[in-house]
Amino acid sequence: MSTQTAASVPARPPAVSAAGATALSKVYGEGEAQVVALDSVSVEFERARFTAIMGPSGSGKSTLMHCVAGLDSVSAGSARIGDIELSALNDRQLTRVRRERVGFVFQAFNLLPTLTALENITLPMAIAGREPDRRWLDTVVAKVGLSERLGHRPAQLSGGQQQRVAVARALVSSPEIIFADEPTGNLDSRAGSEILAFLRDSVRELGQTVVMVTHDPVAASYADRVIFLADGRITDELLAPTAESVLDVMRRFGS
Ligand SMILES: Nc1ncnc2c1ncn2[C@@H]1O[C@H](COP(=O)(O)OP(=O)(O)OP(=O)(O)O)[C@@H](O)[C@H]1O
Numbered sequence: 001m002s003t004q005t006a007a008s009v010p011a012r013p014p015a016v017s018a019a020g021a022t023a024l025s026k027v028y029g030e031g032e033a034q035v036v037a038l039d040s041v042s043v044e045f046e047r048a049r050f051t052a053i054m055g056p057s058g059s060g061k062s063t064l065m066h067c068v069a070g071l072d073s074v075s076a077g078s079a080r081i082g083d084i085e086l087s088a089l090n091d092r093q094l095t096r097v098r099r100e101r102v103g104f105v106f107q108a109f110n111l112l113p114t115l116t117a118l119e120n121i122t123l124p125m126a127i128a129g130r131e132p133d134r135r136w137l138d139t140v141v142a143k144v145g146l147s148e149r150l151g152h153r154p155a156q157l158s159g160g161q162q163q164r165v166a167v168a169r170a171l172v173s174s175p176e177i178i179f180a181d182e183p184t185g186n187l188d189s190r191a192g193s194e195i196l197a198f199l200r201d202s203v204r205e206l207g208q209t210v211v212m213v214t215h216d217p218v219a220a221s222y223a224d225r226v227i228f229l230a231d232g233r234i235t236d237e238l239l240a241p242t243a244e245s246v247l248d249v250m251r252r253f254g255s
Pocket of ligand 1: 028029035036037055057059061062063
């Protein structure tokens with residue numbers, strides 16, 4: 001467990017790992033077609049922290065996220081959510097861990113077009129047979145500014161509003177960790193910065209844990225910590241990043 005804290009990061013609860021990987025390797029394909037997407041990666045994602053994963057295209061960012069989120073199997077090493085070792089689980093158990101402990105926000109919003117915003121927000125909990133806490137639901141909906149639009153279907157919402165629905169959907173079950181894959185990739189910069197601010201506030205104010213894959217140094221600057229991948233390995237790490245300090249690291253690695 002890392003206890004490293006940058007002087008400029010405000011005091012937080014003690015660093016406890018929400019998820020992580022130990023010597024995680026992921027190899028796709030066989031023989032000459034073999035690709036080592038992750039090469040013995042060890043990393044901890046601390047609770048109530050916002051971590052960004054950066055690196056050039058093909059460096060293994062999505063693979064790392066997918067393995068730690070239980071969306072993909074590992075070739076060697078281990079991935080954990082809380083203290084649950086994912087490789088020890090069968091498919092049914094994995095689905096349950098994802099459903100009960102993980103929230104996802106994807107670039108493509110992934111909302112169901114026939115459902116209203118409210119129905120989309122509460123769907124994962126309904127599938128899990130859980131009743132959302134009404135006060136918490138109201139808090140989350142108000143936080144992302146959707147109170148007036150809960151009866152709208154996705155087609156009646158802007159891209160930024162649709163992604164707010166996706167963020168609310170991820171937050172409402174109070175998962176142990178939220179994984180966001182390029183959450184602002186389809187948004188203009190204003191809508192993008194709103195979404196990033198919601199994710200950051202969910203960490204600062206609500207104690208949520210967020211891990212986000214991004215190509216964008218400005219997006220990464222919303223995080224508490226940035227880890228950099230290249231060729232399937234972690235090459236660098238920044239605490240309390242700024243867009244400039246992230247760019248400096250990217251330039252150093254020619255990414
Ligand atoms: N299903 C797959 N089958 C074969 N190779 C794969 C598969 N998924 C990823 N890869 C390879 O693994 C490596 C890492 O891919 P990954 O998608 O994790 O990179 P990334 O950093 O997320 O890239 P990008 O920024 O372009 O999304 C790449 O070389 C990619 O081609």
